[in-house]
Amino acid sequence: xxxxxxxxxxxxxxxxxxxxxxxxxxxxxxxxxxxxxxxxxxxxxxxxxxxxxxxxxxxxxxxxxxxxxxxxxxxxxxxxxxxxxxxxxxxxxxxxxxxxxxxxxxxxxxxxxxxxxxxxxxxxxxxxxxxxxx
Amino acid sequence: xxxxxxxxxxxxxxxxxxxxxxxxxxxxxxxxxxxxxxxxxxxxxxxxxxxxxxxxxxxxxxxxxxxxxxxxxxxxxxxxxxxxxxxxxxxxxxxxxxxxxxxxxxxxxxxxxxxxxxxxxxxxxxxxxxxxxxxxxxxxxxxxxxxxxxxxxxxxxxxxxxxxxxxxxxxxxxxxxxxxxxxxxxxxxxxxxxxxxxxxxxxxxxxxxxxxxxxxxxxxxxxxxxxxxxxxxxxxxxxxxxxxxxxxxxxxxxxxxxxxxxxxxxxxxxxxxxxxxxxxxxxxxxxxxxxxxxxxxxxxxxxxxxxxxxxxxxxxxxxxxxxxxxxxxxxxxxxxxxxxxxxxxxxxxxxxxxxxxxxxxxxxxxxxxxxxxxxxxxxxxxxxxxxxxxxxxxxxxxxxxxxxxxxxxxxxxxxxxxxxxxxxxxxxxxxxxxxxxxxxxxxxxxxxxxxxxxxxxxxxxxxxxxxxxxxxxxxxxxxxxxxxxxxxxxxxxxxxxxxxxxxxxxxxxxxxxxxxxxxxxxxxxxxx
Numbered sequence: 023x024x025x026x027x028x029x030x031x032x033x034x035x036x037x038x039x040x041x042x043x044x045x046x047x048x049x050x051x052x053x054x055x056x057x058x059x060x061x062x063x064x065x066x067x068x069x070x071x072x073x074x075x076x077x078x079x080x081x082x083x084x085x086x087x088x089x090x091x092x093x094x095x096x097x098x099x100x101x102x103x104x105x106x107x108x109x110x111x112x113x114x115x116x117x118x119x120x121x122x123x124x125x126x127x128x129x130x131x132x133x134x135x136x137x138x139x140x141x142x143x144x145x146x147x148x149x150x151x152x153x154x155x156x
Numbered sequence: 157x158x159x160x161x162x163x164x165x166x167x168x169x170x171x172x173x174x175x176x177x178x179x180x181x182x183x184x185x186x187x188x189x190x191x192x193x194x195x196x197x198x199x200x201x202x203x204x205x206x207x208x209x210x211x212x213x214x215x216x217x218x219x220x221x222x223x224x225x226x227x228x229x230x231x232x233x234x235x236x237x238x239x240x241x242x243x244x245x246x247x248x249x250x251x252x253x254x255x256x257x258x259x260x261x262x263x264x265x266x267x268x269x270x271x272x273x274x275x276x277x278x279x280x281x282x283x284x285x286x287x288x289x290x291x292x293x294x295x296x297x298x299x300x301x302x303x304x305x306x307x308x309x310x311x312x313x314x315x316x317x318x319x320x321x322x323x324x325x326x327x328x329x330x331x332x333x334x335x336x337x338x339x340x341x342x343x344x345x346x347x348x349x350x351x352x353x354x355x356x357x358x359x360x361x362x363x364x365x366x367x368x369x370x371x372x373x374x375x376x377x378x379x380x381x382x383x384x385x386x387x388x389x390x391x392x393x394x395x396x397x398x399x400x401x402x403x404x405x406x407x408x409x410x411x412x413x414x415x416x417x418x419x420x421x422x423x424x425x426x427x428x429x430x431x432x433x434x435x436x437x438x439x440x441x442x443x444x445x446x447x448x449x450x451x452x453x454x455x456x457x458x459x460x461x462x463x464x465x466x467x468x469x470x471x472x473x474x475x476x477x478x479x480x481x482x483x484x485x486x487x488x489x490x491x492x493x494x495x496x497x498x499x500x501x502x503x504x505x506x507x508x509x510x511x512x513x514x515x516x517x518x519x520x521x522x523x524x525x526x527x528x529x530x531x532x533x534x535x536x537x538x539x540x541x542x543x544x545x546x547x548x549x550x551x552x553x554x555x556x557x558x559x560x561x562x563x564x565x566x567x568x569x570x571x572x573x574x575x576x577x578x579x580x581x582x583x584x585x586x587x588x589x590x591x592x593x594x595x596x597x598x599x600x601x602x603x604x605x606x607x608x609x610x611x612x613x614x615x616x617x618x619x620x621x622x623x624x625x626x627x628x629x630x631x632x633x634x635x636x637x638x639x640x641x642x643x644x645x646x647x648x649x650x651x652x653x654x655x656x657x658x659x660x661x662x663x664x665x666x667x668x669x670x671x672x673x674x675x676x677x678x679x680x681x682x683x684x
Contacts, residue, residue, distance in 0.1 A: 031260075031333070032328065045684075059256060083260045
């Protein structure tokens with residue numbers, strides 16, 4: 023999977039902790055580094071040919087960035103990529119992100135075990151409709 | 157249960173400290189008097205018995221006009237100094253109308269594109285009376301010069317301006333991530349700022365060397381002070397190499413640390429940091445002026461310890477954190493608002509945060525005597541242990557060739573990330589209690605409506621920029637930016653041509669792009 027840090031924000035503690043936890047759970051994780059544009063993130067997803075993208079956004083730009091990423095994924099025939107968003111996301115925006123097609127949203131206090139389990143479920147039963155976690 | 161408790165830095169904490177803890181302890185050597193070398197007890201003889209610390213609340217969002225209104229409120233509510241939060245495009249040296257800025261304008265701070273925005277930001281605030289701290293790093297030079305230009309319009313000379321620019325780019329590579337240029341070029345820009353301010357703005361704190369963001373990224377208290385002081389040594393060496401005398405700039409160096417809820421270790425950390433810095437400055441850099449040896453610092457309470465769950469509990473955490481900062485002798489303090497794990501603070505939450513400081517200052521007795529923990533068995537033991545642990549880490553940085561070389565090898569970042577991951581695992585497996593998150597949880601959280609930034613701000617800001625580009629003398633701006641590029645290629649002080657360009661209403665983005673043209677940008681080694 024690709025773990026990405028979109029936008030101009032440089033606080034990557036969360037992204038790195040999640041990347042490590044998923045790696046320790048046995049996944050191959052590519053971390054994009056800071057300051058990625060939606061275009062750069064989508065080309066990483068395509069170049070790495072991964073089924074899942076996790077984005078960490080703390081700056082409040084989550085709706086703008088996610089909308090653009092989802093559009094680009096669809097445009098480039100990667101619309102079936104599972105997209106997870108983590109960060110400081112107000113409750114009301116969780117539904118908005120899901121309406122954009124995000125599979126799960128994780129907000130402060132989400133436990134690592136739960137995040138790993140969500141990824142496991144998504145990747146093992148890609149056809150099942152999921153109970154989204156937040 | 158393990159037999160010996162461990163501090164956040166991983167140092168042992170004994171169940172009981174007794175006379176043995178201070179065997180051989182010489183207060184003359186270890187403490188000195190308050191306001192005297194090695195400043196363990198504080199940088200001033202009377203500390204808060206004379207006057208309390210500066211209550212400095214970090215604020216700013218949306219447009220310059222909205223932030224200006226918040227500043228007027230804060231000044232009215234009794235805040236002693238302003239602290240400007242800039243949005244991410246401003247912090248990264250981009251204008252609001254660039255593609256990379258989309259969705260970020262005005263979100264985490266105020267958008268400042270030109271001297272026009274800076275003028276609006278400080279409308280009605282007399283710059284000779286208010287002291288202003290600006291959290292700006294890679295483009296610190298640009299924002300400082302805009303401030304000086306606005307002050308000049310108010311008739312206030314640079315020599316009367318007081319405040320701080322963060323200007324600590326080294327920690328951006330390690331933790332905060334808003335870097336632009338490569339380390340060597342960033343250091344050159346910083347020493348240009350030191351030299352410029354020594355002449356033009358002698359009362360300005362030219363840098364705030366920050367452990368805060370490293371701590372937020374996961375650094376332990378020992379890592380926080382060690383990596384901060386190692387960065388500080390790099391700045392001092394750079395300025396000396398640029399031909400400045402240590403006592404000409406060192407009195408204007410200031411520091412910035414976190415205050416965690418682990419009160420005792422935090423107090424020890426502040427005391428240890430002062431002692432280490434005093435010795436480094438006197439023994440290694442031969443600073444003579446006592447002001448060069450004093451570690452003066454700002455503190456902010458730990459944002460990362462706040463929870464989105466049961467957010468009102470954060471009020472209690474912040475009170476404890478703020479108390480630690482005060483008992484540790486901070487010069488200024490920002491207390492976080494209880495809703496900051498959810499969004500930018502609402503006005504009510506921001507006011508409560510300030511009230512928390514006012515209770516500590518005016519209702520408790522901790523301000524009535526200096527360094528109340530001095531001589532305590534546990535406090536002096538913890539101070540010594542932290543000093544030793546930090547010195548060892550500073551040596552580890554120096555052995556790698558100093559802070560910049562260690563950054564290029566990814567040393568500090570990987571040490572900090574290891575600590576962060578350990579904490580996350582401890583929370584996950586319940587070894588570490590976070591009230592309301594992994595213990596004492598509620599079945600259902602109360603809904604909370606956070607403050608939101610109006611998306612119209614981005615559109616308005618772009619329109620203002622379009623008008624500015626229309627009105628100004630674009631030929632003169634182009635020539636001024638060329639002059640800036642030429643100076644950046646040589647060894648002259650870039651502050652002078654930069655000021656001229658900004659005066660002609662060049663934007664912050666244009667100035668940063670001109671320097672990017674010459675200096676390039678930093679690409680980190682990103683592993684995890």
